[in-house]
Amino acid sequence: MSRVRLVELSKHYGATAAVERVSADIAEGEFVTLLGPSGCGKTTTLRMIAGLIEPSAGSIFFDEQRVNDLPPQRRNIGFVFQSHALFPHLSVADNIAFGLSVKRRPRAEICARVEEMLALVELLGYGERLPAQLSGGQQQRVALARVLATDPRVLLFDEPLSALDRNLRDTLKYSILELQRRTGKTAIYVTHDQSEAFAISDRIFVMNKGRVEQSGTQIDIYTRPASEFVANFVGDNNVLRGTVEQVEGGGERSVTVACAGLRLRARDTHGLRVGQAVLVFVRPEHIELVEGPQAEQPDVVEGAVEQIVFEGATVRMLLEVGGLALKVSVGGTRRLTLLGRAGQRLRMRLYDPVVIPA
């Protein structure tokens, strides 16, 4: 169990930067996720922490120890691969014993530890099988047991669930979280799957083009995206351009922004000035149907319904407003009343917009 610190960590391949000055301070026992699209540098960052890739610049600390120059075998980490990478010629028990056996621990200690680990991942009695005789989920649990057996300082996960089918992913992600909580290990988890990241993380680092775009809790990232990339990558968003019309001071600053013929009020966390150009993010689920007298408010738009898709729990539609196509997502029982209304004009209110400087 270690605190992990990355200081201005970079990896360059020729002129291209795979990872560009990534810094992070991960507390002991914290579960952190690196979330981003493929090629964003999340796996490269993880592999640098493991020692499998040498950084071009920057430092990696486990507690107070700088580990840059240690080879992976001396970092005492547990790395879980996407492909599980169980040794196919060794039994499940020998796979779990591998880390202890290369350290020449006594036979009795190894046996006891293997049993303990098999019990931990609920695979008692499977020790004599070969990895190929297990299901995908069982294989990944053995991979987990194998890294936990060596009592590593840090757990590193490289998309461990992406090769599994959906149902298995859902159960296994909670098993991973539970094991991490029970063992109290610091964990760094790489994924491109937002729901996976949201389900298990204490903190999420959203990465794009080698940089960390935003870090914070699920709620921070979802409700206050710090960039256009985060707004679009985490969940869905309507991105509008506007200008600040009015700033109201006090402890909680709020601004009024003019965009797309509307005037929207939002919280200001960026110290905006009047006349400044801004980006406004409005979640599709933050646009709701209004009917009756309150329809003349400044945050209500009228548009033509272009497209309606019934998705089950939600209904998605595109609302055409003065050349702008707003994505709208409606849940609840009300969604069903919308189904027959393609081509009609509807009035909708936009609420909880997020404003950042353009």
Add this chain to the structure above:
Amino acid sequence: MRGLRLRTVLQHGYIWLWLLIFVLPFLTTLDYSLKSVADGSYSLRAYRYVFGSFRDTLLLSTWATLLTIVINLLVALPAAYALVRFPLPGKAFLLSTLNLALYTPAVVMGISLVIVYNYVFDIAQSFTGLIAAYVVGSYPLMLIPIIVALRDLPTAFDEAARCLGASRWQTFLRVELPLLGPGVSAGILLTFVIVFNEYLVTLFIAGPGTTTAPLRVYGLIRTAGFQPSTAALATTMQLVSFVVVLIFFRLFGSRYLKGTYLI
């Protein structure tokens, strides 16, 4: 029903016909070695030479082959590792140079070895010279299957082992070498078959003390003609090759030779 049976018979017949054609030379030699020239009766008389002086010849051939296999392994494993896992400039050129022996005519190889052994290293007609020639001529047969196996081996195994605390050496011995089994066994088998039966290159460099089995058999044919005893030696050589290959398949077949296209 009858049409179906006829087809089965034809299919099986076709396979057996080819099998027969393949083993016919061997069966004829076997027959010749057992038959007496005088009255056409069958006996094992011709085989008494096999357990006489030919035994030493066979032992020499076997010993030379085993030694070549060991040296080939020691050369080919690190070479394959370097070629596959490390960034080297001019890899393609390096690989074709290493495999030069594969496309050098045996006669050219023989002549070159004679020149080298007489003017550079003084190992003409020695056992060392014999082994050196075998290694030079056959190690590509070890190298290529190991390179193929190593290329197909995902690097995740190596990385997983090192993250679990294994040194490079432990990783190699306990993870990679066992997983390279298919390539290594194919290489051993190919080296055995080629080296044990090598004739032409041996002809150039062997001396009185290093007469291998193929050389001895051909020598007998030239001096004594086609005697049943010559056929007996030939049959014995064939059997040794055949038995070794069979044992090999039994030992490693199901585990390692799957996917090497040898079985």
